[in-house]
Amino acid sequence: MQINRPQLFTASCLALMVTGLSFGIRAGTLDTMGAEFNLDKSQLASIASTAFTAFSAVIVLGAFIVDLIGMKRLLVFAFLFHLAGIALTIFATSFTQLYIGTLLVGFANGTIEAACNPLVAGLYTDNKTTKLNHFHLWFPSGIVIGTVVVFLLNKIGITSWQVQVGTMLIPTAIYGFLFSKLDFPVTERVAAGVSYGGMFRAVLNPLFIFMIICMVGTATTELFTGQWIDVLLKNVSDNALLLLTLETGVMIIGRAFAKPILKKVTPQLLLLVSAILATLGLFMFTTVTGPMLYLAALIFGMGVCFFWPTMLGFVNTHIPETGALGLNLMGGAGMFSVGIFTLFMGDYYDKIEKSAGGDQLAAGHAVLNATLIIPIILIVAFTGLIFYMNGRSKKTAAAVQV
Template structure:
């Protein structure tokens, strides 16, 4: 049974992750409005969105190298400061560059939170890492649900243009988690407590198993986070209120992670990852090939697929390659977010190309985007968006299909191995 200090640290960590997820949910909900207000095309919006994914790996990787040196508490103080600055700059944004830099600051804050909190949770619960990391990470989809519901509520009551107020709501949990962490004492990481040397840590992160998981993290993160950030935009002309698809997907993720314990204990982390890849592929197929109510079914199936990806990837490394320590966990997180940033930029440009493909020959995308609603050009652009969005999802479908093969091999490989446990010095 965890003691009071352990529980307080865990719940404060969850609150910090809630701020991270709110930034994703609210940004996904207001992306179209930002594009209209500041006259940004899909490539520019994708670059702004990707900026959060640049800041995240930058912070989480650097954090992985220094967390054992400066301690987890100092990292979280830094996260608090970056969150405050990023949120404030977003509220007072005036165009592309202010949105760019504010999103970068929030991304750095988000990465710093995970750089400290992932190894903190693994250190607090050394005998139940994967399950506890799933519990911790349920606050990521949970915050996205809250964020998208906030956006929907503001739209419903006619205040959708007040996106600054929606962003400002993130200040409340930010101030609370900053206060809580300032009052709590932190343990050292599990690797330090167990006396594993820095040399052994570096050996662990260049082992074949770690490199395999590192590469797979690229694909699992893109499948989950790219689709989550862009589903509303890609399917906005296919279904009347596409943000509901994101809410359904993330809602399923919250429930799935809340009941991760029995699933993880039954299938083991590698079995959970194979299960996830199968359902993620099926869900993406339905989202890319359906209309009407079947899109809701696709969102539910996709949510079941991706709900365990991120925390179980981290939990697998923490459980089976524990000597990699905080560095191993944070390199995994950095790899995932970096891959999403590159893929988002690539697919943003690709999305513009696909839209142009479905417009009349020689058409200017900027001209069509500036057309007044109800005009022939505006209707043609809506039709092109309807066709282009599912094509992006169908391209992304190849990633979970590759993962099915990779994780099937991992299940077979792990039959002859047992999780490694560290003994505290």
Template sequence: MQANIQKNKLFVASCLALLVTSLSFGIRAGILDALGTQFQLNKAELGAIAATAFWGFPLAIIFGGFVVDIIGMKRLLIIAFVFHLAGIILTIYAGKFSSPYLALFISTLLIGLANGTVEAACNPLITSLYPENKTTKLNHFHLWFPGGIVIGTLLVFLLDKIGIGWQIQVGLMIIPTLLYGYLFSKLSFPVTERVAKGVSTAKMYRSLLNPLFIIMIILMFGTAITELFTGQWIDVLLKNVSDNALLLLTIETGVMVVGRGFAGPVVHRLSPAGVLFFSAVFSAIGLYILGHTTGNLLFFGALIFGLGVCYFWPTMLGFVSENLPETGAVGLNLMGGAGMFAVSVYMMFMGSYYDNLLATHLPSKIDIKAFMEASPGSDLANQLNEAKKLAGPEIINATFTIPVILIVAFAALFFYKRSQKKRMVSMA
């Protein structure tokens, strides 16, 4: 590695960039209902807006994966800074446009593109800075994703209590955006690990056809949906089940922050495949509790669920980087892109499914818009709240199937890696 590379400063700047990414998730999750109320958007429209960040992300991360070795990580991160700043400002002024829905759609797309570009550059940057400790350092880096969600949801909760509007809440993201943009503009960057090791571009692309890599891509669909869909929609889904639905997200992500901070001994003790298996088990248990209980048990469910999804994303990336290093930055970014693409599709589908569930729990003779526009405390508003109380857990219970499938898949992966290790030992 070049002598002028300042590893610690690059790592801090990367964490700030990821903090902006996670704040965009946490704050948007917290203001989603407020946006729907102010601009009279139904759940399908809110789902489409929220999903835009998830399909903007894979577009950026996949494109970034293909060009990062060509244009360099630094240029990618400057592009991310511009997209973040533009998306934040457009969100704040969405109400000034003739179509607030379109403005929110475009602003969320810009933020999604920025988020994907951050990961496209920072994931290979972390593996290049710490080639001997990749899974642990990726967990340390990615703790700022749940960390930012904790900060974002707490900000929304507290600022809502004192009557500060969502525009100012969104505007707070400008501060870390300016900080990471300034830091990255001043620092020198290393080349990616694949380039440093002399792995050819042709070999990198051939490695993408490895059956194990294809399996990990498919499993990334499930881990990303389990973690990110639930986190982004938990306030909407459980708002009428609990008076503190947003705090459920705060508890879940708080556990994730602590867990990723202690990733080193956990990964060393269990191995990446073992970590993924236990993550799937706890995720399934947590979702089951969230979908079948009320009251204080929901907070216990959020804690168990947070423990489950804690290691999913960074450990999936770490597993690929350690076991399939020839896939390089493209492999890492295809993993991230696949996860976010799956979430975007699932979120749009579930937004419409949620509206259909509401319709089944409401009198069919009355247009659903009448319920949406009813004044608080009226009979129609109360009927809508009761319908939401039933529909939210039904969405969670439908999602519960995914980590159950992951339990079986990761158990097979764990035993496959263990048998592979035994063969290598016996051959030695």
């Protein structure tokens, strides 16, 4: 069996780009769907949240079965879920059909991460964090492409959200074809001879538990804000969707240059700086108007840029025995938290809007202010992580000297 690393990596990136497309296009069409089907913000939140909760359920399930059925079979399921979810969304005539379509796309997105995160980590064992950053730049790339597609189609008069959603079928067909032609390796854990029991014991490591709790915060800060930015800021900016495009554009550039950045700073320091910038960007979203909003998007994008891949890379580098289970539990926890937070914030938005006499601006700012608490907590957590890792390094150095 011949393993073609470049082609496997390219196909993985294209598959993840479809995940990003689903987020970008949904962010751009969610409000239009709501108007067409007469949905309130709570119903929109339930549609948006199911993409996250479905993702989290499947990625955790994938963690347990990826070594049993293989990464290739998982990606076949991802392809089928994408086709079914996109088709059902396009032809939806009710809230229920929209919900199920989004659910299936969420299943597909989770399956892609369940297979491709351990695939990339196993293909590039010598520089996992860098390559996971390179891989995960295709998620914001998909969001940028998706939001631009929605924006441009609207500009030329193609306002049908069904057509906009349908554009995802093209890259879906391509990644499905590419994966069908390639051979896959076993996961890194299997290659290293680590047992299932060893993998389960590793995820009980206090450092892993700490990181999975932090993943709840980093994922919510990044993905909830991005998915809802058009709803929360549409009364502040005429081009709220372009703020998402700008934010994710910064993420693409940052992740592309992860290698030189990680040569100069440790992953834990990078996470701390990211939390500080994310906090500043979110704060600016609630306090500035006009062109300054674009500066806020730039700063926020710089903040959330490295969160997801660096969290995965840190865990797989420092606790490699966790294997695919560790990677996918991290991703599952992150996505699940976003789904729950989105549901909660949808209800919160409706309550604030009603109490403020229909003031959508006040509701949007209230939701962002509530979200702001999360990166502030992360600043404290990642400061503690730096001290912990420095102490661990000193102990390791002392042991070597002895």
